[in-house]
Amino acid sequence: MVQLPEQPVTSSPAPSAVPTSADVARLAGVSRATVSYVLNNARAVRISEPTRRRVHEAAEELGYVPHAAARSLRAGHSRMVLMPSPNVPVGPLYSRFINELQWALGRLDYTVVQYAGMGLHGDAAARAWAELRPAAVIVPGAGLGPRGVQILKRSGARAVVILGPERVEGAHTLLLDHYGVGHSAGVHLLARGRRRIGVVIPQEPGLEYFSKPRLEGVRCALEDTGAAVTELPLAYEEEAAARIAARWRSLGLDAVFAYNDEYAMLLMRALQDDGVGIPEETAVVGADDLMLGRLLRPRLSTVHIELPSGHGLAELVDHVVRDPGSVPEAHKVLGTRIVHRESS
Amino acid sequence: MVQLPEQPVTSSPAPSAVPTSADVARLAGVSRATVSYVLNNARAVRISEPTRRRVHEAAEELGYVPHAAARSLRAGHSRMVLMPSPNVPVGPLYSRFINELQWALGRLDYTVVQYAGMGLHGDAAARAWAELRPAAVIVPGAGLGPRGVQILKRSGARAVVILGPERVEGAHTLLLDHYGVGHSAGVHLLARGRRRIGVVIPQEPGLEYFSKPRLEGVRCALEDTGAAVTELPLAYEEEAAARIAARWRSLGLDAVFAYNDEYAMLLMRALQDDGVGIPEETAVVGADDLMLGRLLRPRLSTVHIELPSGHGLAELVDHVVRDPGSVPEAHKVLGTRIVHRESS
Numbered sequence: 253m254v255q256l257p258e259q260p261v262t263s264s265p266a267p268s269a270v271p272t273s274a275d276v277a278r279l280a281g282v283s284r285a286t287v288s289y290v291l292n293n294a295r296a297v298r299i300s301e302p303t304r305r306r307v308h309e310a311a312e313e314l315g316y317v318p319h320a321a322a323r324s325l326r327a328g329h330s331r332m333v334l335m336p337s338p339n340v341p342v343g344p345l346y347s348r349f350i351n352e353l354q355w356a357l358g359r360l361d362y363t364v365v366q367y368a369g370m371g372l373h374g375d376a377a378a379r380a381w382a383e384l385r386p387a388a389v390i391v392p393g394a395g396l397g398p399r400g401v402q403i404l405k406r407s408g409a410r411a412v413v414i415l416g417p418e419r420v421e422g423a424h425t426l427l428l429d430h431y432g433v434g435h436s437a438g439v440h441l442l443a444r445g446r447r448r449i450g451v452v453i454p455q456e457p458g459l460e461y462f463s464k465p466r467l468e469g470v471r472c473a474l475e476d477t478g479a480a481v482t483e484l485p486l487a488y489e490e491e492a493a494a495r496i497a498a499r500w501r502s503l504g505l506d507a508v509f510a511y512n513d514e515y516a517m518l519l520m521r522a523l524q525d526d527g528v529g530i531p532e533e534t535a536v537v538g539a540d541d542l543m544l545g546r547l548l549r550p551r552l553s554t555v556h557i558e559l560p561s562g563h564g565l566a567e568l569v570d571h572v573v574r575d576p577g578s579v580p581e582a583h584k585v586l587g588t589r590i591v592h593r594e595s596s
Numbered sequence: 597m598v599q600l601p602e603q604p605v606t607s608s609p610a611p612s613a614v615p616t617s618a619d620v621a622r623l624a625g626v627s628r629a630t631v632s633y634v635l636n637n638a639r640a641v642r643i644s645e646p647t648r649r650r651v652h653e654a655a656e657e658l659g660y661v662p663h664a665a666a667r668s669l670r671a672g673h674s675r676m677v678l679m680p681s682p683n684v685p686v687g688p689l690y691s692r693f694i695n696e697l698q699w700a701l702g703r704l705d706y707t708v709v710q711y712a713g714m715g716l717h718g719d720a721a722a723r724a725w726a727e728l729r730p731a732a733v734i735v736p737g738a739g740l741g742p743r744g745v746q747i748l749k750r751s752g753a754r755a756v757v758i759l760g761p762e763r764v765e766g767a768h769t770l771l772l773d774h775y776g777v778g779h780s781a782g783v784h785l786l787a788r789g790r791r792r793i794g795v796v797i798p799q800e801p802g803l804e805y806f807s808k809p810r811l812e813g814v815r816c817a818l819e820d821t822g823a824a825v826t827e828l829p830l831a832y833e834e835e836a837a838a839r840i841a842a843r844w845r846s847l848g849l850d851a852v853f854a855y856n857d858e859y860a861m862l863l864m865r866a867l868q869d870d871g872v873g874i875p876e877e878t879a880v881v882g883a884d885d886l887m888l889g890r891l892l893r894p895r896l897s898t899v900h901i902e903l904p905s906g907h908g909l910a911e912l913v914d915h916v917v918r919d920p921g922s923v924p925e926a927h928k929v930l931g932t933r934i935v936h937r938e939s940s
Contacts, residue, residue: 270752315750320727321665337698337710354681354712363724366681366710368698380707383664406659408614490890514888521891544858544888546834547865 271314280310287311291318320363321385333362333569334386336377338393343512345540345557352562353390360570362387375400382407388569390415391423394461398422411572413565417465424572425582426560430462432588434469436555437509437537440590446507446535447479452515455487463511466539470509484508486515493522500528506535507596513538513545513554520548520595535596550594558587615658624654631655635662664707665729677706677913678730680721682737687856689884689901696906697734704914706731719744726751732913734759735767738805742766755916757909761809768916769926770904774806776932778813780899781853781881784934790851790879791823796859799831807855810883814853828852830859837866844872850879851940857882857889857898864892864939879940894938902931 273291277284282303289297290307311317320330338346354364365384372380378400381389388411389404401412401422412423419425434451441449451467471481482505486492500523510516516538520530528534530550538545538554545552560583572578617635621628626647633641634651655661664674682690698708709728716724722744725733732755733748745756745766756767763769778795785793795811815825826849830836844867854860860882864874872878874894882889882898889896904927916922 271750315747317723317726317747317751319729321729358712363728364712365728366712368702368708368710379661382661384707384709385663385665403659403661406615407661488887490887517888517891543832543834544861547861 271316273316273318275314276307276310276316279314280306282307288318330385330387331362332384332386333357333364333388333390334367334381334384335364335390336367336381336392343540344542345559349559349562353565354562356563356566357569360566362570375403378403382409385409387411387573388413390565390569392416394418396420396423410576411569413569413572417461419582422580424568424580426565427582427584428559428586429584430465430586431469431472432586433539433555433557434466434471434509435473436469436588436590437466437539438470438473440553440592441507441509441535441537441596442473442477442479444507444531444535444596446596447477448482448505448507449474449479450482450484450503450505450508452508452511452519453483453485454511454515455485455492459511466509466511486511486519488515488518490518490522493518494525497522497526497528500526500534506533507537508534509537509539511539513540513542513552516552516554516595517544517548520552531594531596537590537596541591546593548595553593553596554591556589556591558589560585615660617660617662619658620651620654620660623658624650626651632662674729674731675706676728676730677701677708677732677734678711678725678728679708679734680711680725680736687884688886689903693903693906697909698906700907700910701913704910706910706914719747722747726753729753731755732757732917734909734913736760738762740764740767754920755913757913757916761805763926766924768912768924770909771926771928772903772930773928774809774930775813775816776930777883777899777901778810778815778853779817780813780932780934781810781883782814782817784897784936785851785853785879785881785940786817786821786823788851788879788940790940791821792826792849792851793818793823794826794828794847794849794852796852796855796863797827797829798855798859799829799836803855810853810855830855830863832859832862834862834866837862838869841866841870841872844870844878850877851881852878853881853883855883857884857886857896860896860898860939861888861892864896875938875940881934881940885935890937892939897937897940898935900933900935902933904929 273284273287277287286299286303287307289299290304291311357364367381373395374397378396382404385408387409389409390413392415394416396414398421401420404412405422414420414423414425415428416425417429449470451470453463453467474481482503484496486496508519510519516536520536523530523534530536538552539557541554541556545554617628617631621631630643630647631651633643634648635655701708711725717739718741722740726748729752731753733753734757736759738760740758742765745764748756749766758764758767758769759772760769761773793814795814797807797811818825826847828840830840852863854863860880864880867874867878874880880896882896883901885898885900889898
């Protein structure tokens with residue numbers, strides 16, 4: 253809890269009235285239209301440099317800033333790109349992608365806001381987003397259906413782009429199919445001569461969306477090879493890993509695909525503490541190619557995941573905003589490759 | 597780059613006109629005011645259940661959602677809480693805090709949006725945030741000065757709360773002083789009998805804001821004790837860690853405070869690879885108390901950091917929004933304690 257102290261440390265006067273563009277116009281001795289042209293950088297309108305300067309100085313003196321919503325009400329559309337925050341913890345890979353995307357959209361003069369989900373799903377979430385009247389919505393993950401897309405479009409969103417596991421009618425879709433992550437790991441372990449392969453299923457809520465297709469990918473890689481998959485539910489806790497390690501030899505596995513590098517670190521440590529030889533007895537493969545995996549001994553083999561370019565996605569969004577009638581498309585964009593180190 | 601395929605996979609009709617509250621009123625056979633009362637949940641106004649249902653059904657049929665900005669223009673204030681995204685990568689500790697804060701603000705009926713900074717600083721950033729006319733702004737980190745606070749307040753923000761290293765006039769401030777993190781580490785290493793203490797200074801941009809006060813905290817803990825500090829600039833790369841490890845014995849250090857657990861993992865691995873005994877020759881202390889630190893051998897000693905409660909901060913924001921004339925206060929909110937394991 254934040255404790256309010258008895259003695260305040262700093263102080264300031266109460267806020268005064270909010271200045272309007274009319275106040276700026278009066279002080280600068282110009283019309284409100286001129287104020288609007290100058291402060292919204294309307295390049296098409298010719299206004300002399302001294303006038304521009306007078307308007308800027310008046311705005312600065314009064315502390316006036318234009319109102320984005322009022323401007324977009326007048327213009328009939330906004331420059332806001334809304335991204336619901338993903339409702340699972342995101343790794344450094346995804347953070348980097350989002351940063352690149354936001355940067356690129358900023359360069360194209362969009363204002364990017366991330367919207368905190370707070371438990372809204374499906375159509376209810378779409379209605380909440382629509383209230384902000386964004387020009388474009390980029391939705392990470394599953395959950396938005398064709399009705400939600402319609403709600404957004406009817407409210408004026410010109411582009412709806414989904415980064416998810418499957419196509420949604422009416423929206424552009426970048427297919428992030430995690431199937432390929434598991435498939436790469438399965439193919440690699442087979443090639444290393446492994447036949448009894450455990451697959452870690454994280455028990456943390458929200459991760460099914462990634463873990464199910466990864467498991468499916470391993471299964472498919474092993475089909476008709478005589479190799480078999482064993483599912484290994486695992487919570488991200490030392491005690492849970494120790495429990496699996498204690499019964500490891502009774503499982504009779506010679507390899508494990510550990511969902512990602514963090515679960516791989518957790519399980520590998522528990523196996524090593526119990527004297528299981530890595531990779532002699534059990535090969536271990538993670539995913540994400542974190543730097544930390546290279547610090548382990550043996551160094552961790554991993555599936556490197558390639559997200560789409562944030563710049564490319566920004567250009568796609570801009571393209572659709574300019575031409576909202578364009579036919580929605582779906583693209584597979586998740587690249588994977590195995591990085592073979594010492595643990596497999 | 598996103599490649600646009602030759603053959604689109606899905607299709608939808610072009611968007612039609614955006615429905616308005618007047619359309620809803622016409623279809624439901626009520627006034628626009630009634631539509632507004634029902635859809636904005638104005639509890640003070642008595643409207644019969646059948647009428648409410650008719651309005652909701654009409655809105656649903658037409659795909660109408662209220663316009664948050666239009667509503668806040670009418671009301672003179674919004675329910676939006678704007679949080680600029682921090683411009684450094686955030687760890688799991690801070691992510692959890694932000695999630696808790698967003699959730700708590702959502703429960704208090706605020707809409708939380710994170711604003712992508714995209715290189716804006718100081719007053720320019722404040723003006724960009726002000727364009728969205730938020731009711732409250734929560735600013736993580738340093739950089740916003742008294743003028744920026746004034747810009748936000750003049751544009752109608754009722755609460756400006758800074759989570760940063762120092763007080764800013766006119767704003768409520770939660771002081772996150774990282775001095776204490778280094779101080780805890782320094783006191784601990786002294787108590788363990790160490791006298792020549794290295795302090796890792798990460799070379800990644802944006803981290804000075806944390807690393808400088810942490811270094812200062814170690815220095816102060818060592819004052820008048822005869823113990824000495826050596827600064828160790830380190831980039832988050834294996835090669836950089838290996839270079840420090842190669843000249844480790846010439847440095848003559850008996851301990852290192854490694855900035856955080858991730859830098860500690862990186863440096864400890866390099867030292868171990870070079871045969872430096874941990875903790876016999878060199879004690880290592882990290883910070884953040886990540887689970888990964890417990891997986892190391894020896895287990896990593898660390899400074900556990902306690903952020904303020906997200907619920908408490910949400911209540912503070914709500915309190916100030918309701919009473920914007922309240923006197924700005926500053927609170928120290930960062931708690932620290934050493935977690936002694938095996939590496940020190």
